[in-house]
Amino acid sequence: MAKQDVVADNLQKAFVCPKCRCKDAQVRRLFVNSAGFLNFMPVIFYSVTCTLCGYTEFYDELAYKKQTEQAAEKIRAVQEI
Numbered sequence: 001m002a003k004q005d006v007v008a009d010n011l012q013k014a015f016v017c018p019k020c021r022c023k024d025a026q027v028r029r030l031f032v033n034s035a036g037f038l039n040f041m042p043v044i045f046y047s048v049t050c051t052l053c054g055y056t057e058f059y060d061e062l063a064y065k066k067q068t069e070q071a072a073e074k075i076r077a078v079q080e081i
């Protein structure tokens with residue numbers, strides 16, 4: 001069974017469309033091949049699309065995960081005290 005995608009889950013939960021205020025979104029994981037020399041790693045983006053009007057936001061997976069891990073560490077630090 002595939003591991004649950006926490007990033008996609010968080011993005012979907014946090015989404016509020018700035019255009020129409022709809023809270024229903026579809027999240028997709030996109031692999032983009034970079035053209036950089038000796039760099040064969042694809043860049044991974046998440047797109048969050050409003051299901052009502054189609055407005056779409058993009059998130060860089062690395063940056064988003066870093067930010068959520070830092071937030072999780074802060075919560076852990078508080079709980080340890």
Ligand SMILES: [Zn+2]
Nearest residue numbers: 017020050053
């Ligand atoms: Zn919308």
